[in-house]
Amino acid sequence: MFVQPLEPVADSLPLSALVAALPLVTVLVLLGAVRMKAHLAGALGLAVAALVAWLVYGMPLGQTLSSAAQGALFGLFPIMWIVVNALWVYRMTVPHPALRHPAAAPSAASPTTRASRPWSSPSASAPSWRRWPDSARPSPSAR
Numbered sequence: 001m002f003v004q005p006l007e008p009v010a011d012s013l014p015l016s017a018l019v020a021a022l023p024l025v026t027v028l029v030l031l032g033a034v035r036m037k038a039h040l041a042g043a044l045g046l047a048v049a050a051l052v053a054w055l056v057y058g059m060p061l062g063q064t065l066s067s068a069a070q071g072a073l074f075g076l077f078p079i080m081w082i083v084v085n086a087l088w089v090y091r092m093t094v095p096h097p098a099l100r101h102p103a104a105a106p107s108a109a110s111p112t113t114r115a116s117r118p119w120s121s122p123s124a125s126a127p128s129w130r131r132w133p134d135s136a137r138p139s140p141s142a143r
Helices: 013-020 022-032 038-056 061-093
Strands: none
Touching (some): 013 038, 022 038
């Protein structure tokens, strides 16, 4: 079992803390100053963290690679969970074009006279079901 030394850099806790902060600083600089894409900045930050653990803190290479892989998967799973659910909610809330009412927009086949355009009626402030043409008006039970 690997026991992490608390002061691996010159027996100094502040210097060791600065070296331990290198992965976080790397990611923030790459995202903020360099404007690198987030997935590349995260991968480089992971590589810097693995190098610091291996070279500075003396973690065995096998454990370093294993912990880096576990950290990558542990970080990737919640992110992908959020992305997939956000896409699902977006697709659920955006109406499909086939579900729009035929009277909502004029088509090429229908004449575009003032009487066939429900949005040009004098009662523009009335509810939308009152502006529909009589042929497209919903039944009373649908109101």
